[in-house]
Amino acid sequence: MKKKPLIAVILSALFLTGCVNQSGEQNVNNSVKEKRIVATSVATCEILDRLEWDNVVGVPKTDSYSIPKRYEKAKSVGSPMAPDMEIVKSLKPDIVLSPNSLEGELKSQYENIGVESYFLDLKSTEGMYESILILGKMLGKEAKAEELYKEFKDFKADFTKKHTGEEAPTVLLLMGLPGSYVVATESSYAGSLVKLAGGINVYGDGAGQDFLNINPEDMVKKKPDIILRTSHALPEQVKKMFAEEFKTNDIWKHFEAVQQGYVYDLDNEKFGMSANFRYKEALQELETYLYQEGTN
Numbered sequence: 511m512k513k514k515p516l517i518a519v520i521l522s523a524l525f526l527t528g529c530v531n532q533s534g535e536q537n538v539n540n541s542v543k544e545k546r547i548v549a550t551s552v553a554t555c556e557i558l559d560r561l562e563w564d565n566v567v568g569v570p571k572t573d574s575y576s577i578p579k580r581y582e583k584a585k586s587v588g589s590p591m592a593p594d595m596e597i598v599k600s601l602k603p604d605i606v607l608s609p610n611s612l613e614g615e616l617k618s619q620y621e622n623i624g625v626e627s628y629f630l631d632l633k634s635t636e637g638m639y640e641s642i643l644i645l646g647k648m649l650g651k652e653a654k655a656e657e658l659y660k661e662f663k664d665f666k667a668d669f670t671k672k673h674t675g676e677e678a679p680t681v682l683l684l685m686g687l688p689g690s691y692v693v694a695t696e697s698s699y700a701g702s703l704v705k706l707a708g709g710i711n712v713y714g715d716g717a718g719q720d721f722l723n724i725n726p727e728d729m730v731k732k733k734p735d736i737i738l739r740t741s742h743a744l745p746e747q748v749k750k751m752f753a754e755e756f757k758t759n760d761i762w763k764h765f766e767a768v769q770q771g772y773v774y775d776l777d778n779e780k781f782g783m784s785a786n787f788r789y790k791e792a793l794q795e796l797e798t799y800l801y802q803e804g805t806n
Contacts, residue, residue: 638785682734
C-alpha cells in the first residue's frame, strides 16, 4: 500500500475539512474558518496576518516588536521562548503555531496540555514561504499563499541576477546578547540572508548548527573580508557591547576587515532569529556592504 507524503498526512490530520472543486479551489466550511489559533512568535503572527486570518486568540508578549493590529485584542501567552502553557490551554486553541527552532523545547509541552501544534520553518526565507504554502492549505487560504510565494520567487530571481559573476566576499557574522556573542552560520536566518545576498560565510553552514561558540583567535585565521554584527535582543545594548569588545580586545586589531573599516552593525528587526517579511530591505542593506566600498 502506497504511503501518503508526510505533508499530506499533516494536512489531513489538522485541517483538511473542506473539499476541492473541479477548478482546484478549496471550498472551506465554517469549521475551518472558525479554527482558533495561538501564534507564539511575532513572525507567525505576521504570516497569519498576510494570509488574512482573523481568528488568532493568543499572541506572544513582546517589547521589541509590534503585533499586527488585526490581533490587538488577542490574549498574551507570554514569552516566545517560553509560552505560559496554562494560558495557552485556557484559550482552547485548535492549533498552536511556533517556530521550528523551538520544537525541541515546546513540542512535548504542547502534547502535555493536549493541544495540536505545528512548527514553521523560519530559519530561512525559503523555509518561511514553504511554511506559508502549508498554512495556506491548512486554512483554506491557498490562493493568498500562492500569491505571496510567487512574489518571493519573482523577487529572488531578479535579485540573484544582479550580482551574477561578481566576486563574492567572505563574511564573519556575529550574533550578540549583552555580555556575549556567537558566530552565526549559514544555517541561521541571518546567515541564510548573507548567503542569498551572495556572501560566503567563513564558517559555512556550521555542520547544520545555527550558531557556534568560537573564540576570536580562531576567527582571525579565517581572514573575513567583512564583519557583520547583529543581535538576538536588546540591540542598543548589544551594539555598545560590540563596540567595547572591538575597542578593548587587542585581537580585533589584527583583522583586515577591522583595519579597513569593513565592520557593520545590522538592524536586528531585519536580521534577527526568525525569517520575516523584511527580507527585501535586509538584502538591499547587505548589497551596500557586500558589493560597495564603505565605512562603518
